[in-house]
Amino acid sequence: MEGLFVSVTLVYTLLSCGLLLAAFFNFRSQPNRYLIVGFWAVCLHIVYKLIWVGWGNPSQYEIPLPFGLMYPVLLYLFARAYYRPEIAGSYRQLMFLSLPFFLHLVLFVAACLQPTESGWIAGYAKIYYVSCMLSLLTFSTLTAKMYTNSKKPSTPTDILIRQLTMMCFGLVLLGYMVLYQVSVPDDDVGFEVRPMVYLFLALGFGLMIRYIITLGIPIFHGFNEGEAVLSKAGGEPNSTVQPSVVAEWAVVIEQELIRTQLYLNPSVSLDMLAQEAAIPRHQLTQVFNGYYKKSFYQFIAAMRIEYAVRRISELGDKVTLDSLSYECGFNSKTSFNRYFKAYTGMTPSEYRTARQSITNQTLSIPQ
Incomplete structure (x- = not known):
């Protein structure tokens, strides 16, 4: 019976990894794709824990799911996309950062295929917890360095990144305590540590849900350009955002356009601005149409x-x-002249002539 249950957990884990890969590539054009993948990973992780609680044998050691190695990497990539959008991550780099997870996935499969009494599961657990602590410490430090050096204003994205980073540092300490309990089972620290890890996971999950709801980020559908689901009535994204949040986004949009001078790029697009400002594309449309x-x-x-x-x-x-x-x-002088006259009431040449006339009159006034 124990062998059958381990086989079920193995199949569940492999299917979960496949779903996460599908989500990653479905949302490849979304600025928030790392957050979305992390959200679904936490969902699957919590379901995994519930399976063990509900159907697992209490005497059998729980096989730790290797998703713990994904979270700090996804947080780092999410933060880098926000603080350093000029850095484009290649697939080679993504594979390099994901290598520890895939190696532990292989170890997880190997441990599940061995007899439960062989000691493979306990050995895998020790290696896993050590790797998790190193990964959490490394990527949380890199993420903290990014937001410490950032000159960007405080936004919901910035606040979420800081909160999750602090939780990762807390998980390093919990990981050490779990490793101690696994290595020295006869010594009692006074309470079972692993439920505390899942409590942190649930808190992080709650923070992500609040952020996703506040910003109206689509998490159930993949889109070619990150578009939101359109409502049946008016064709606008079917999400409600508080006016204070829209005003905050407007400030971020203006600051990012000025900082990057993106508006001078002839190829500027909503997708480019969404990447720079870390705001979903469909929400940018709401800001421009509703606020401006x-x-x-x-x-x-x-x-x-x-x-x-x-x-x-x-x-x-x-x-x-x-x-x-x-x-x-502008791609042509005709467009430049048309927009200039619509904005100032004069053509560029008329405006320059009028400007020079005013300057000359000012200079000719006796002092």
Whole structure:
């Protein structure tokens, strides 16, 4: 009976890993894909624990699921996508970071295939807990270094990353206590430590749920461009976001556009801004349409024209209008002239002439 139960847990683990890989590639264009994969990993991990509690033999040692090696890596990748969006992770790098998990998955399978009395499960557990502590300590330190050096304003994403990082440091201590109990079963620390690990897991799960609900992140469907599910009535994303959160996003959007000067990029898109600001693409659309009352490209055009006005004021005749139109990110002078006149009421040449006239009159006034 024990062998049958171990076989069931093995099949469950392999199916879970397959589902997580499918989720990872389904959400490959989502800025929050690492969080989504982590969310589903925690769900599967908690179900695994419930299976052991409900049907496992109390005298049999629980085989630790190797998902513990995924969490610090996913948190690090999620934080890097937020704090260092200019760094694009290659598949080779992702495979390198995932190597400890896959190695322990092989060890997990090997332990499940051995007789329960062989001692393989206990040996695997010791190796697993040591590896988890090293992984948690390494990637939590790297993540903490990123948000310590970050100049970004505090956002829900930033707060979530800090909270989860602190929990990872706490899990390092719990991991040491679990390892001690596994290695020295005769010594009693006063309580069973492993339930505390699952308590931390549940707390982290709760923090992720709150973040996902607040930002309206889609977690049940994969989309080619990270689009949300459209409601049947109006075709808008079917999620409600508090006005205070939308206002906060607006601040982050403006700061990121100014910091990166992304609006000057001729190929700028909502996906690029979503990656920089760590805000879902469909939520960006809600901010522009609901908060600014403009489309994304109208907002970008206004920022480009404001930039052009500053450049004309600074340089005057030293810059040609042709070169300025491309410097601002427009693909043609015609588009530049049309947006400039709509924004200022004058063409670029008329504005420069009027600006120079005002400057000359100011200089000619006797002091």
